[in-house]
Amino acid sequence: MSRTIALTGATGFIGSILASSLINAGWQIQALVRPTSDRSHLRATCVKWIEGNLEDLDSLRRLVRNVDAIVHCAGAVRGVSEKQFIQVNVEGVARLVHAAVEQHSLPRFLLISSLAAREPHLSPYATSKRQAEETLAAAAGDMFWAAFRPCAVYGPGDRELLPLFRWIGRGIAPVLGSEDARFSLLYIDDLAEAVLLWLQHGSCKASVFELHDGQPNGYSWKDVIDVSARLHARRVLHLKVPEPMLRLLAGLNFMAAKAMNYRPMLTPGKVREIRHANWVCDNTALNQEIGWRPQVSLEEGLRRTLR
Template sequence: MSIPAVLALTGATGFVGRSILFRLNAAGWRVRALYRPRNGRTPPELPGVEWLPGDLDDDAALNALVADTHAVIHCAGVVRGASRADFDRVNERGTLRIAQAAARQTQSPRFLLISSLAARAPELSHYAGSKWRGECALKSVAENLRWTVIRPPAVFGPGDRELLPLFRSIARGYAPIPAGAGRRFSMIYVEDLAGAVLEWLKADAGYGGVFEVDDGCVGGYDWGMVLDIAGRVLHSGAPVRRIPIPVALLNLVAYMNLASSRLLGYAPMLTPGKVKEITHADWVSDSEEFMRIVGWQPAFRLEQGLASTFEKTEYSRVTRS
């Protein structure tokens, strides 16, 4: 019986990375996962998973992570920060470091970067710019790597913290969302994103490509569609009250939050750049090319994904409190 190949994985303790880890493990892959040791953090013990302490600034750890691996799945990233440097340290330079470590191997592993649809508009925010620069960093060592980039849109599912406040509000019957019409966006359930990774591994295709993925809803969603769907799943079908938040007010709060973060030393989520992201008119993905080349198909639309999440997380507990 042959021994399964080893995969290297970063970001395995995060929302998306954890789902990828469990799917890889269930599929029989051996995984070597990088994690940053912290007080109180104990990575889950799984058969076939080797946890390697270190971070993306540690060249020795990165060399050990990628040594003799079949593929590298780079999922680690920073989504909160006050400055460009906060994001670039991981999203750009961290990507460059691990790509260089992979390229140094005698037999270079395949390399998959989980980027973001935000990289399509790098001028909007420090985060969006850092994801685009991370893609450029990967391409700078492309001669020695078979690389692929996946750009997911908004990801939701069990363990999500970014969209959780909105869904909690919907479960209570109201939805504070940015004022204004005409914005459309795609979404993807986290299990579908993990499934896309598995299909990429099986297909051994798509090298040199930057691909968008989504849940297959052609043309994406608008807020009216999201509230209708989420109301059926999270609020027993009762109407959800829409509370428009003026963009000017969002910007005021974002600037105040940014100033406070610099004074108190925390990493903010809501910043002026983030407001530009969430009020951008077009975050609609087109996953047709990835599906054609790799053979992946999404299994969850928004309604099915929310129902699954509802069963597994505190979304359901909101309605019982």
């Protein structure tokens, strides 16, 4: 058996760590790459690059030819319109599954979805992640598949949470969510380990699995700031950003993105995600299915991230 994986999103934060850990575990990787992608940080790793994108079915057919498994990690995480998210996150999955089920020997298929899919009404991103899961489930046929729903993932190379941790290092902690909101977190290496275990596992139930670092009832903003402040060994000023101000900033950013044609992270939809009261996950289903247990606590994960 060739033990080859088709990987999408290998140039992104999560996908690049997945690529390294899969290679270390002995898998051969063929990874989808757009001509515009920055692959410099992966130059050292032995990846066979397949040029294309999720809009191009032919490139997806080349990507999945004769592979044992597909890990679909590419996704739009920033955008203005629902259409932009749907085109990449839903139609991209539909094309990739289409290419996969054409194979003579069916590969197994893992979709890196998101906990956001649990609350699809909150944002165009969340809607698209839920629809992506449904598209996979409907089109997979006899193919083994699963969708992972990680909560917020952090680690070296992350561009979303790292700025927040850096601000805390400077002594200022912007508090964007409400005081009583609870959310789970996951260190990137634990996600990579879960992917490896799922790939090694013989037969798995086709299902959607939540993943987090195992902290019961997750964290509040204060918990995270306290852990970061302890690591930075400094007092930190909690700067509460009122919801109307956050909404105003998101609205302005949204309009600027439309006018200047860039893909924004902070949008009204993202504010609804940030302000959502409960992003606490449950690992039970995945633990029972493949025996995965996260190893990295928030304190240890932050230490490694900030190193």
